[in-house]
Amino acid sequence: GNSVTQMEGPVTLSEEAFLTINCTYTATGYPSLFWYVQYPGEGLQLLLKATKADDKGSNKGFEATYRKETTSFHLEKGSVQVSDSAVYFCALSADDKIIFGKGTRLHILP
Amino acid sequence: DADVTQTPRNRITKTGKRIMLECSQTKGHDRMYWYRQDPGLGLRLIYYSFDVKDINKGEISDGYSVSRQAQAKFSLSLESAIPNQTALYFCATSSFLAGGLSTPGELFFGEGSRLTVL
Numbered sequence: 001g002n003s004v005t006q007m008e009g010p011v012t013l014s015e016e017a018f019l020t021i022n023c024t025y026t027a028t029g030y031p032s033l034f035w036y037v038q039y040p041g042e043g044l045q046l047l048l049k050a051t052k053a054d055d056k057g058s059n060k061g062f063e064a065t066y067r068k069e070t071t072s073f074h075l076e077k078g079s080v081q082v083s084d085s086a087v088y089f090c091a092l093s094a095d096d097k098i099i100f101g102k103g104t105r106l107h108i109l110p
Numbered sequence: 111d112a113d114v115t116q117t118p119r120n121r122i123t124k125t126g127k128r129i130m131l132e133c134s135q136t137k138g139h140d141r142m143y144w145y146r147q148d149p150g151l152g153l154r155l156i157y158y159s160f161d162v163k164d165i166n167k168g169e170i171s172d173g174y175s176v177s178r179q180a181q182a183k184f185s186l187s188l189e190s191a192i193p194n195q196t197a198l199y200f201c202a203t204s205s206f207l208a209g210g211l212s213t214p215g216e217l218f219f220g221e222g223s224r225l226t227v228l
Contacts, residue, residue: 034216043114043200043219044153089152096160097168098143098204098217102152 002027006090006101013080014109021075021104023064023090031094033057033066033073038087038103047075047088082108113137116201116220124228129188131223133201141205142184143217144168144176147198156199159184191227199223 007022025031032051036044048057053068062077073090085108090101114135123129133142140161145153155168157176165176173195175187188195202217 032215036217041221043221044202044217045219046216049216093215097155097158099155100145100153102150 002031002092002094002097002099004090004092004099004101006088006104008102009087009105010107011104012107012109015082016079017108019075019077019080019084019106021088021090021106023073023075023101025071025073025090025092027071027092027094029094031092033064034091034093034098035062035064035073035075036089036091036100038089040086044089080106080108082110084108112221114201114203114218114220116199116223118223119221120224122226122228123191125192126190127227129191129225131186131199131201131225133184133186133220135182135184135201135203135218137203137205137218138181139203139205139218140181141203142178143202143204144174144184144186145200145202146170147200147222153200156186188225191225193227196225196227199225 003026005024034049035047037047038044048059050057050066056065064073064075087103087105089103117132143158144156154170159165159178162178177185200222201220204217
Protein backbone atom coordinates (compact mmCIF):
# COMPACT_ATOMS: atom_id res chain seq x y z
CA GLY A 1 0.00 0.00 0.00
CA ASN A 2 0.87 3.66 -0.14
CA SER A 3 2.92 5.11 2.70
CA VAL A 4 5.02 8.09 3.75
CA THR A 5 8.12 7.99 5.94
CA GLN A 6 9.66 11.16 7.33
CA MET A 7 12.52 11.78 9.70
CA GLU A 8 11.67 11.68 13.35
CA GLY A 9 12.01 14.73 15.47
CA PRO A 10 12.30 16.84 17.29
CA VAL A 11 14.76 18.79 15.20
CA THR A 12 16.41 21.71 17.00
CA LEU A 13 18.33 24.36 15.07
CA SER A 14 19.66 27.82 15.67
CA GLU A 15 18.18 30.75 13.80
CA GLU A 16 19.64 31.19 10.28
CA ALA A 17 20.71 27.53 10.08
CA PHE A 18 20.03 25.36 7.03
CA LEU A 19 17.09 22.97 7.35
CA THR A 20 16.46 19.60 5.74
CA ILE A 21 13.59 17.33 6.70
CA ASN A 22 13.70 14.04 4.84
CA CYS A 23 10.61 12.42 3.35
CA THR A 24 10.37 9.25 1.29
CA TYR A 25 7.28 7.57 -0.05
CA THR A 26 5.94 4.29 -1.38
CA ALA A 27 3.15 4.44 -3.91
CA THR A 28 1.79 2.75 -6.98
CA GLY A 29 1.28 5.02 -9.93
CA TYR A 30 2.11 8.71 -9.81
CA PRO A 31 1.13 10.40 -6.56
CA SER A 32 1.07 14.09 -5.85
CA LEU A 33 3.25 15.15 -2.94
CA PHE A 34 2.69 17.78 -0.27
CA TRP A 35 4.23 19.39 2.77
CA TYR A 36 1.84 20.68 5.42
CA VAL A 37 2.74 22.77 8.47
CA GLN A 38 0.97 22.90 11.82
CA TYR A 39 1.66 25.88 14.07
CA PRO A 40 0.90 25.53 17.79
CA GLY A 41 -2.81 25.35 18.51
CA GLU A 42 -3.80 25.41 14.86
CA GLY A 43 -4.90 23.02 12.15
CA LEU A 44 -2.64 21.98 9.31
CA GLN A 45 -2.11 24.24 6.33
CA LEU A 46 -0.53 23.55 2.99
CA LEU A 47 3.07 24.72 2.73
CA LEU A 48 3.92 23.51 -0.78
CA LYS A 49 3.11 20.81 -3.30
CA ALA A 50 4.38 19.05 -6.43
CA THR A 51 2.24 17.07 -8.80
CA LYS A 52 4.73 15.31 -11.08
CA ALA A 53 8.32 14.13 -11.17
CA ASP A 54 11.00 16.86 -11.11
CA ASP A 55 8.49 19.52 -10.07
CA LYS A 56 9.76 21.87 -7.36
CA GLY A 57 7.30 23.27 -4.87
CA SER A 58 8.24 26.42 -3.01
CA ASN A 59 6.69 28.81 -0.49
CA LYS A 60 7.90 31.10 2.32
CA GLY A 61 11.54 30.21 1.54
CA PHE A 62 10.89 26.47 1.77
CA GLU A 63 11.49 24.17 -1.20
CA ALA A 64 11.01 20.51 -2.05
CA THR A 65 11.66 18.64 -5.29
CA TYR A 66 9.69 15.58 -6.41
CA ARG A 67 12.34 12.92 -7.05
CA LYS A 68 10.80 9.86 -8.64
CA GLU A 69 14.09 7.97 -8.94
CA THR A 70 14.68 8.14 -5.18
CA THR A 71 10.97 8.34 -4.21
CA SER A 72 11.75 11.38 -2.09
CA PHE A 73 10.37 14.85 -1.40
CA HIS A 74 12.78 16.41 1.10
CA LEU A 75 11.92 19.80 2.60
CA GLU A 76 14.67 22.44 2.68
CA LYS A 77 15.10 26.02 3.79
CA GLY A 78 18.30 27.98 3.58
CA SER A 79 17.92 30.14 6.69
CA VAL A 80 15.32 29.27 9.30
CA GLN A 81 13.62 31.72 11.64
CA VAL A 82 12.14 31.34 15.09
CA SER A 83 8.70 31.71 13.49
CA ASP A 84 9.31 28.48 11.53
CA SER A 85 8.96 26.47 14.74
CA ALA A 86 6.09 24.09 14.04
CA VAL A 87 5.30 20.49 13.13
CA TYR A 88 5.84 19.58 9.47
CA PHE A 89 4.00 16.76 7.72
CA CYS A 90 4.87 15.15 4.43
CA ALA A 91 1.87 13.72 2.55
CA LEU A 92 0.98 11.99 -0.66
CA SER A 93 -2.22 11.91 -2.65
CA ALA A 94 -3.12 8.74 -4.54
CA ASP A 95 -6.06 6.38 -4.99
CA ASP A 96 -8.47 9.09 -3.83
CA LYS A 97 -6.80 9.37 -0.42
CA ILE A 98 -4.27 11.65 1.19
CA ILE A 99 -1.82 9.86 3.48
CA PHE A 100 0.36 11.67 6.00
CA GLY A 101 3.71 10.93 7.56
CA LYS A 102 4.02 11.03 11.34
CA GLY A 103 5.23 14.61 11.44
CA THR A 104 8.52 16.25 12.41
CA ARG A 105 8.58 18.82 15.18
CA LEU A 106 10.97 21.69 14.50
CA HIS A 107 12.35 24.00 17.22
CA ILE A 108 14.29 27.08 16.19
CA LEU A 109 16.38 28.73 18.89
CA PRO A 110 17.03 32.50 18.75
CA ASP B 111 -14.93 33.53 9.84
CA ALA B 112 -13.05 30.29 9.28
CA ASP B 113 -13.72 28.37 6.06
CA VAL B 114 -13.88 25.07 7.96
CA THR B 115 -15.49 25.24 11.40
CA GLN B 116 -15.44 22.50 14.00
CA THR B 117 -17.54 22.28 17.13
CA PRO B 118 -16.90 21.75 19.95
CA ARG B 119 -13.26 22.82 20.13
CA ASN B 120 -12.76 21.02 23.42
CA ARG B 121 -14.77 18.29 25.08
CA ILE B 122 -14.26 16.15 28.15
CA THR B 123 -16.54 13.17 28.53
CA LYS B 124 -16.80 9.84 30.29
CA THR B 125 -16.42 6.30 29.04
CA GLY B 126 -19.58 5.00 27.41
CA LYS B 127 -21.04 8.38 26.50
CA ARG B 128 -22.13 9.24 22.97
CA ILE B 129 -20.25 12.14 21.44
CA MET B 130 -20.77 14.04 18.20
CA LEU B 131 -18.20 16.31 16.60
CA GLU B 132 -19.54 18.61 13.93
CA CYS B 133 -17.90 20.18 10.91
CA SER B 134 -19.22 22.77 8.51
CA GLN B 135 -17.51 24.42 5.55
CA THR B 136 -18.06 27.44 3.35
CA LYS B 137 -15.54 26.50 0.65
CA GLY B 138 -18.07 24.75 -1.56
CA HIS B 139 -15.95 21.60 -1.69
CA ASP B 140 -17.52 18.23 -2.33
CA ARG B 141 -14.95 16.20 -0.45
CA MET B 142 -14.80 16.11 3.34
CA TYR B 143 -12.62 14.10 5.71
CA TRP B 144 -12.21 13.27 9.38
CA TYR B 145 -8.70 12.67 10.70
CA ARG B 146 -7.41 11.80 14.12
CA GLN B 147 -4.06 13.13 15.40
CA ASP B 148 -2.11 11.38 18.14
CA PRO B 149 1.40 12.30 19.29
CA GLY B 150 4.00 10.41 17.28
CA LEU B 151 1.41 8.86 14.98
CA GLY B 152 0.68 11.73 12.65
CA LEU B 153 -2.78 12.02 11.12
CA ARG B 154 -4.86 8.93 10.48
CA LEU B 155 -7.94 8.93 8.27
CA ILE B 156 -11.18 7.88 9.97
CA TYR B 157 -13.82 8.47 7.29
CA TYR B 158 -14.17 10.45 4.09
CA SER B 159 -17.02 11.51 1.85
CA PHE B 160 -16.94 12.61 -1.78
CA ASP B 161 -20.53 13.81 -1.82
CA VAL B 162 -23.72 13.59 0.24
CA LYS B 163 -24.46 10.03 -0.87
CA ASP B 164 -20.89 8.75 -0.68
CA ILE B 165 -19.30 7.66 2.61
CA ASN B 166 -16.08 5.68 2.84
CA LYS B 167 -14.14 4.12 5.68
CA GLY B 168 -10.58 5.18 6.30
CA GLU B 169 -7.83 3.26 8.04
CA ILE B 170 -9.23 3.52 11.60
CA SER B 171 -13.04 3.62 11.31
CA ASP B 172 -13.85 1.09 14.07
CA GLY B 173 -15.73 2.75 16.93
CA TYR B 174 -16.73 5.75 14.80
CA SER B 175 -19.60 6.64 12.49
CA VAL B 176 -20.27 9.66 10.28
CA SER B 177 -23.15 11.50 8.71
CA ARG B 178 -23.04 13.81 5.71
CA GLN B 179 -26.13 15.91 6.30
CA ALA B 180 -25.47 18.30 3.43
CA GLN B 181 -22.65 19.25 1.12
CA ALA B 182 -21.37 21.64 3.76
CA LYS B 183 -21.81 19.48 6.87
CA PHE B 184 -20.02 16.31 7.96
CA SER B 185 -20.32 15.03 11.53
CA LEU B 186 -18.35 12.36 13.36
CA SER B 187 -19.93 10.28 16.14
CA LEU B 188 -18.48 8.11 18.84
CA GLU B 189 -21.40 5.88 19.88
CA SER B 190 -19.75 4.74 23.10
CA ALA B 191 -16.57 6.64 23.83
CA ILE B 192 -13.55 4.87 25.30
CA PRO B 193 -10.32 6.35 26.72
CA ASN B 194 -8.13 5.38 23.75
CA GLN B 195 -10.29 7.68 21.60
CA THR B 196 -8.76 10.60 23.44
CA ALA B 197 -7.14 12.59 20.64
CA LEU B 198 -7.24 15.72 18.53
CA TYR B 199 -9.74 15.39 15.69
CA PHE B 200 -9.56 17.36 12.47
CA CYS B 201 -12.10 17.89 9.75
CA ALA B 202 -10.81 18.79 6.29
CA THR B 203 -12.16 19.55 2.84
CA SER B 204 -10.72 19.34 -0.64
CA SER B 205 -11.48 19.67 -4.29
CA PHE B 206 -9.87 18.04 -7.30
CA LEU B 207 -6.42 19.09 -8.36
CA ALA B 208 -6.34 21.61 -11.14
CA GLY B 209 -7.09 19.87 -14.39
CA GLY B 210 -10.03 17.92 -13.06
CA LEU B 211 -8.14 14.71 -12.39
CA SER B 212 -9.72 12.36 -9.91
CA THR B 213 -7.12 13.03 -7.27
CA PRO B 214 -7.66 14.95 -4.04
CA GLY B 215 -6.03 18.33 -4.07
CA GLU B 216 -5.05 20.58 -1.25
CA LEU B 217 -6.72 19.86 2.07
CA PHE B 218 -8.22 22.71 4.08
CA PHE B 219 -8.35 21.96 7.79
CA GLY B 220 -10.48 23.12 10.66
CA GLU B 221 -8.81 24.16 13.90
CA GLY B 222 -9.42 20.80 15.54
CA SER B 223 -11.58 19.34 18.29
CA ARG B 224 -9.73 18.11 21.33
CA LEU B 225 -11.59 15.18 22.90
CA THR B 226 -10.73 13.68 26.27
CA VAL B 227 -12.45 10.48 27.36
CA LEU B 228 -12.10 9.70 31.07
